[in-house]
Amino acid sequence: MTDTYTRLVSQGLGKDLAKRLGLPQPAVLRRYTPGQALVNGPVLVQGSTPGADELATTLLSWNLDVRRHAVPGEKLGAIILVLDGLAAPADLEKPVLSAAASLRDLGPSARFITVSRPAAEAGSPAEAAARQGVDGFVRSLAKELRAGATANGILLADEAQSTSPSTLGALRFFLSGRSAFVDGQFLTVSSANGVLPADPDQPLAGKVAVVTGAARGIGAAIARTLHRDGATLVLVDIPAAGDHLAAVANEVHGTALQLDISHVDAGQRILEHTLQRHGRLDIVVHNAGITRDKLLANMDHARWNAVLNINIGAQLRINEALLASDQFRGAPRIVSVASTSGIAGNRGQTNYAASKGGVMGMVRTTAPLLAARGGTINAVAPGFIETEMTARIPFAIREVGRRLNALQQGGLPSDVAEAIAFLASDAAGGINGDILRVCGQNLVGA
Amino acid sequence: MTDTYTRLVSQGLGKDLAKRLGLPQPAVLRRYTPGQALVNGPVLVQGSTPGADELATTLLSWNLDVRRHAVPGEKLGAIILVLDGLAAPADLEKPVLSAAASLRDLGPSARFITVSRPAAEAGSPAEAAARQGVDGFVRSLAKELRAGATANGILLADEAQSTSPSTLGALRFFLSGRSAFVDGQFLTVSSANGVLPADPDQPLAGKVAVVTGAARGIGAAIARTLHRDGATLVLVDIPAAGDHLAAVANEVHGTALQLDISHVDAGQRILEHTLQRHGRLDIVVHNAGITRDKLLANMDHARWNAVLNINIGAQLRINEALLASDQFRGAPRIVSVASTSGIAGNRGQTNYAASKGGVMGMVRTTAPLLAARGGTINAVAPGFIETEMTARIPFAIREVGRRLNALQQGGLPSDVAEAIAFLASDAAGGINGDILRVCGQNLVGA
Numbered sequence: 001m002t003d004t005y006t007r008l009v010s011q012g013l014g015k016d017l018a019k020r021l022g023l024p025q026p027a028v029l030r031r032y033t034p035g036q037a038l039v040n041g042p043v044l045v046q047g048s049t050p051g052a053d054e055l056a057t058t059l060l061s062w063n064l065d066v067r068r069h070a071v072p073g074e075k076l077g078a079i080i081l082v083l084d085g086l087a088a089p090a091d092l093e094k095p096v097l098s099a100a101a102s103l104r105d106l107g108p109s110a111r112f113i114t115v116s117r118p119a120a121e122a123g124s125p126a127e128a129a130a131r132q133g134v135d136g137f138v139r140s141l142a143k144e145l146r147a148g149a150t151a152n153g154i155l156l157a158d159e160a161q162s163t164s165p166s167t168l169g170a171l172r173f174f175l176s177g178r179s180a181f182v183d184g185q186f187l188t189v190s191s192a193n194g195v196l197p198a199d200p201d202q203p204l205a206g207k208v209a210v211v212t213g214a215a216r217g218i219g220a221a222i223a224r225t226l227h228r229d230g231a232t233l234v235l236v237d238i239p240a241a242g243d244h245l246a247a248v249a250n251e252v253h254g255t256a257l258q259l260d261i262s263h264v265d266a267g268q269r270i271l272e273h274t275l276q277r278h279g280r281l282d283i284v285v286h287n288a289g290i291t292r293d294k295l296l297a298n299m300d301h302a303r304w305n306a307v308l309n310i311n312i313g314a315q316l317r318i319n320e321a322l323l324a325s326d327q328f329r330g331a332p333r334i335v336s337v338a339s340t341s342g343i344a345g346n347r348g349q350t351n352y353a354a355s356k357g358g359v360m361g362m363v364r365t366t367a368p369l370l371a372a373r374g375g376t377i378n379a380v381a382p383g384f385i386e387t388e389m390t391a392r393i394p395f396a397i398r399e400v401g402r403r404l405n406a407l408q409q410g411g412l413p414s415d416v417a418e419a420i421a422f423l424a425s426d427a428a429g430g431i432n433g434d435i436l437r438v439c440g441q442n443l444v445g446a
Numbered sequence: 447m448t449d450t451y452t453r454l455v456s457q458g459l460g461k462d463l464a465k466r467l468g469l470p471q472p473a474v475l476r477r478y479t480p481g482q483a484l485v486n487g488p489v490l491v492q493g494s495t496p497g498a499d500e501l502a503t504t505l506l507s508w509n510l511d512v513r514r515h516a517v518p519g520e521k522l523g524a525i526i527l528v529l530d531g532l533a534a535p536a537d538l539e540k541p542v543l544s545a546a547a548s549l550r551d552l553g554p555s556a557r558f559i560t561v562s563r564p565a566a567e568a569g570s571p572a573e574a575a576a577r578q579g580v581d582g583f584v585r586s587l588a589k590e591l592r593a594g595a596t597a598n599g600i601l602l603a604d605e606a607q608s609t610s611p612s613t614l615g616a617l618r619f620f621l622s623g624r625s626a627f628v629d630g631q632f633l634t635v636s637s638a639n640g641v642l643p644a645d646p647d648q649p650l651a652g653k654v655a656v657v658t659g660a661a662r663g664i665g666a667a668i669a670r671t672l673h674r675d676g677a678t679l680v681l682v683d684i685p686a687a688g689d690h691l692a693a694v695a696n697e698v699h700g701t702a703l704q705l706d707i708s709h710v711d712a713g714q715r716i717l718e719h720t721l722q723r724h725g726r727l728d729i730v731v732h733n734a735g736i737t738r739d740k741l742l743a744n745m746d747h748a749r750w751n752a753v754l755n756i757n758i759g760a761q762l763r764i765n766e767a768l769l770a771s772d773q774f775r776g777a778p779r780i781v782s783v784a785s786t787s788g789i790a791g792n793r794g795q796t797n798y799a800a801s802k803g804g805v806m807g808m809v810r811t812t813a814p815l816l817a818a819r820g821g822t823i824n825a826v827a828p829g830f831i832e833t834e835m836t837a838r839i840p841f842a843i844r845e846v847g848r849r850l851n852a853l854q855q856g857g858l859p860s861d862v863a864e865a866i867a868f869l870a871s872d873a874a875g876g877i878n879g880d881i882l883r884v885c886g887q888n889l890v891g892a
């Protein structure tokens with residue numbers, strides 16, 4: 001499930017060789033499978049009260065081994081550091097250095113997770129400094145952790161608490177193998193909305209989900225993951241991909257809808273098909289996208305327009321149709337696929353980056369419209385993901401792209417799918433208008 | 447003024463060799479010197495009316511060669527693309543591809559500058575998508591331009607227009623050699639405040655400025671640049687750096703103040719010295735900072751606290767003293783030095799990144815307090831800058847750090863100083879709470 005290089009250097013002779021030659025030795029990441037333990041060992045909960053106490057109690061109720069104090073020499077599955085009461089930068093010292101003392105006890109693919117508050121909502125410069133300090137801290141620590149361990153953070157807006165449903169949902173996501181390729185990132189819990197699933201292995205039970213661009217690659221992975229999580233699926237792709245689409249639909253027991261999403265009535269057709277065949281529509285995943293790379297100096301109108309129209313124009317039109325419908329109600333979810341190219345830009349991709357930047361702008365501004373009907377819209381921004389598309393990149397460039405992140409490897413389509421499945425779930429009901437990078441903490445940034 | 451490698455490969459045999467070996471060939475950047483022409487050739491102004499027309503008229507009044515239509519084959523100093531009326535992503539096509547046709551005409555160290563509006567203030571999802579699309583577009587284009595040319599953008603908040611003083615101030619900054627190492631970045635003009643200087647080569651005439659950490663490196667460069675721009679200087683550094691400090695003070699005809707900025711009364715002492723010796727205080731540059739790198743697993747309390755206390759604690763206390771004073775009035779300016787490490791995190795720098803993240807959080811939250819007295823507070827975030835500090839980094843790591851940006855070279859202390867001088871000037875009066883990266887579009891990002 002990982003790339004050839006990562007498999008070669010992860011054991012035996014290859015491991016020894018890589019070590020002697022000073023080559024990168026990416027860890028084989030612990031990825032989620034149904035029934036898997038949430039986390040690989042005891043969870044140390046530290047930081048400010050009452051937040052840390054409340055969280056520890058909740059984690060105990062999940063049947064986790066919870067520690068409030070480090071047990072010397074004991075391997076840990078995770079450290080959770082609650083920093084929701086910082087008033088000034090000096091308040092960081094005690095909790096941070098207390099957690100630092102346990103870092104060596106983190107096992108492979110362990111987790112370090114902070115729970116703090118957004119700097120933008122701070123009441124004073126000192127409070128804002130402390131809160132934004134957590135950001136710099138987590139992103140640095142993520143670059144220090146090894147063996148597949150990651151560091152991420154949860155930001156609680158004023159309306160959210162450490163035990164709000166989506167705080168716990170985000171915590172489960174970050175603790176679990178579902179977030180294997182998410183590193184150095186933050187999720188913001190903006191409200192107390194959200195419901196934890198009755199069965200953590202079937203968080204989408206009873207939901208009907210539409211996935212565009214589902215015939216292959218990341219889209220097919222999304223379909224498989226949503227299906228595994230209990231959703232009923234409508235898979236959309238262009239007629240030319242009909243055979244692939246039918247195969248995936250067959251595999252996940254869903255229905256296939258051959259449709260060019262750039263058609264002006266695509267939203268209406270998605271609604272009609274889904275309601276007619278499945279009686280409801282809960283989740284829409286805007287995954288379909290294309291690239292038509294050219295340096296801007298060589299860009300033509302056809303390449304520019306195709307990318308802008310399919311990658312963002314279609315999403316805007318489909319959302320408009322969905323939001324005009326009385327059938328897209330009851331906590332509906334939209335999740336869009338953006339890209340780190342849209343955040344940082346990429347040579348040869350002015351059109352693609354404009355379209356993916358567009359997706360992020362659209363998501364943030366559409367969030368209040370979804371909130372008004374109890375729903376959410378969010379985006380994931382994949383970094384380097386191992387797909388047919390990236391397999392066509394020349395080897396040397398691909399190797400650089402793959403290794404230029406804190407986990408020293410490309411992600412898998414399923415990593416993107418896991419993040420989408422989480423954002424589409426009831427547990428993420430308090431997360432709205434957010435962008436989650438799935439990039440192994442790719443160096444490439446704004 | 448650039449590093450040895452860049453000089454070697456920029457001409458003659460070294461240039462040929464580097465080309466044959468496929469080594470990076472960073473351009474020698476055009477940097478500002480007093481009296482220098484604003485821009486190196488005609489300026490093509492394209493995009494939406496009336497913004498583009500108004501800007502073209504203003505640029506004509508600056509005695510620039512202004513073109514509203516490309517003249518085939520003519521080398522250009524800059525392209526300005528006005529995109530302040532975008533309603534949907536499809537609106538990008540025409541202006542972007544029109545400008546694209548002139549990209550090959552850009553000369554060395556040319557400029558591409560967009561003028562658009564912030565996505566956060568958009569009235570509809572489609573408008574937000576178009577606006578955020580400009581972000582992805584500019585950051586991609588910046589990675590395509592060569593020979594020291596850069597691409598940057600100006601964002602006009604609702605209260606600002608294409609000819610507001612700080613729009614023009616930002617435009618002059620981006621056009622000029624002052625922004626040589628700023629690439630792929632945006633400045634937000636948040637109000638119609640600001641005044642263009644009577645003499646563009648003396649924008650700080652009559653101002654009294656305090657610079658902390660001024661004895662060497664970036665601090666000394668800031669002192670020299672503010673002095674060149676007309677300011678009277680108070681230079682602050684620790685007593686141990688007294689000789690260096692005195693030398694810089696002598697050079698820029700300023701006064702030296704030996705002071706540990708982490709002392710609880712540092713703000714009061716800065717105020718007293720400055721008012722007593724110079725009668726007023728207009729500008730404070732928080733440059734002083736230290737590193738005490740260690741992996742978090744090996745971090746001790748002394749290293750953590752020293753960095754947090756000096757890099758952010760001191761700034762908070764000094765600002766509090768300044769804001770409590772009736773003497774720090776009349777459009778006062780604060781400019782802080784943050785770091786790309788505070789944005790993206792850095793291995794071995796949890797303490798430094800927390801402190802520099804803290805600076806950014808502080809700046810954004812302090813902005814309204816400065817606005818209330820007609821002033822501003824902003825930060826610059828340097829990337830890899832050639833200093834005594836970075837000269838101590840082992841060669842191979844230094845080479846990677848240096849080249850991992852769109853300009854394939856480290857910046858100079860003067861590049862950071864130029865950005866600070868601009869943000870401290872009256873022309874930047876409409877820019878408040880902003881963070882400007884001076885990093886050559888460093889790959890390292892959030």
